[in-house]
Amino acid sequence: MSEKALVEAALFMSSRPLTPEDFEKLGVPRDRLERILEELSLDLESGERGITLWKGRSGYRLMVKPEYAAAVSHLAPHQDMGKGLLRVLALAAYRPGITQSDVVKIVGNRAYEYIRELEARGLVKTEKKGRTRQLFVTREFADYFGLKSPDEAKKVLSDKADLKERV
Amino acid sequence: MSEKALVEAALFMSSRPLTPEDFEKLGVPRDRLERILEELSLDLESGERGITLWKGRSGYRLMVKPEYAAAVSHLAPHQDMGKGLLRVLALAAYRPGITQSDVVKIVGNRAYEYIRELEARGLVKTEKKGRTRQLFVTREFADYFGLKSPDEAKKVLSDKADLKERV
């Protein structure tokens, strides 16, 4: 049994991100885990590999490299995010600093839940602003979509969406 | 873009075995596919890898290596079939050719819905017999349960309960 193989098997099997505690329960202590994940991540960097190791606030997960996602995503029946979640994420990316109350106006009351979930996943962070909160997409968001930085999201979305400024 | 990476991404993303036709649709022709899959399979043989390439009659898929499966199976607790579906499957596996009306007598009215869903998933096929229909498990059923052929279906049941005793 190899610890590296075990880590890979666990990441492959799980559909949610795995935390260091998860790996500890599998018998891989933290000090060795870090090195293993680094190695794994390096292996995956090769141009011959189609998957990548994503690290977010909620943990580690394997995912298809963004450049291959569009070609193969029709093969998986389950989507990573529901419609509501996705809408809130899109708004935060398109309008960095959008207030929570504006999101609620657009998406409806469930927005609060969505924001909480996106924060837990590490894709969005909120900052206090007066009586409400502002939303921003994170570094992990950029990694997820294969962007260089969170700021790039706004540009890509406005180019692609061709929206009149409606917010 | 690398064809090998694309093949890996597709296998990683898919919830069902992939056929050469599937890869062709992704733009990987058969003559090159074989070599790629061979390479991939060799890569995975290393003791440092936790997954393996499985080849069944319905195609190729990635699986956790059997020696790691027990350790990580709790990470995929999500069952995509309810008890009703599993019960109907058990009946079709235990008694190939069981009639729809007998299934209804045992499982109740919902059986129709279950049978339709199992047919849609390709796990069960029905054939007309007089005024009712007979149920059989399919090759996809065998693949899903890691069996060589549908004839082995009873294997899925036999170690679970000693049925003879209960009759």
Add this chain to the structure above:
Amino acid sequence: MDDDKILALLVNEPSWEDVILKIVVDEGMDPWDIDICRLADRFLEFIKKAEEFDLRLPARFVLVAAILLRMKSDAIAEKEERILIPESPENPEESELLRELASIPPVSPPVKRIPVRTISLDELVLALKKAFEVKERRERRRVRRIRVEEVVGEEEDITRRINDLTERIKKVLEELESERVGFSRLVSEWRREEIVSTFLPLLHLSQEGKVSLEQEELFEEIFVILREKI
């Protein structure tokens, strides 16, 4: 005993999902221990005393109470889930066979990884467009609602709607060659208005005992079964 706590949750939590979550997970209450009748009385008192009347609150109460009731009945159903095959004296062999088959346990599925589709940038773009569309629709609806309120005065002919629905159920059942049909198949377009205007006459049919309704999982499909030839 915990009625006050539940009432407070009902009023203060942002969504009904949170209410249920807090009741069951955070407070660790067993749905069995909640007296829904008593809770309803307390809620009525509370509403009468409240200075402002928020229409969403009673709606949420009804929903939460229904879910609690469902949890209770699921608990009972689980205990009684045993298939009984009646003895049939004319055909002992058949009932013997059926009993044997009924004793087969469900197969246990192999451990299966569930791959999830990661979201692509294009999907994110679509979601953004959708968000704006929905916003605009909501604004239009607000205007329309005022108009609807004027119209609703001329009572809509519910009898006609019930008859239409009955016809539709019969037709779909024939097409399906089945004894039951999912509610979603009866709704021509999956929009809120359409759903409500199909569901209302369905409730009438159920009340009259002409159909029975089954829902296996909460929030999942509701199945309609015709109870008599109509």
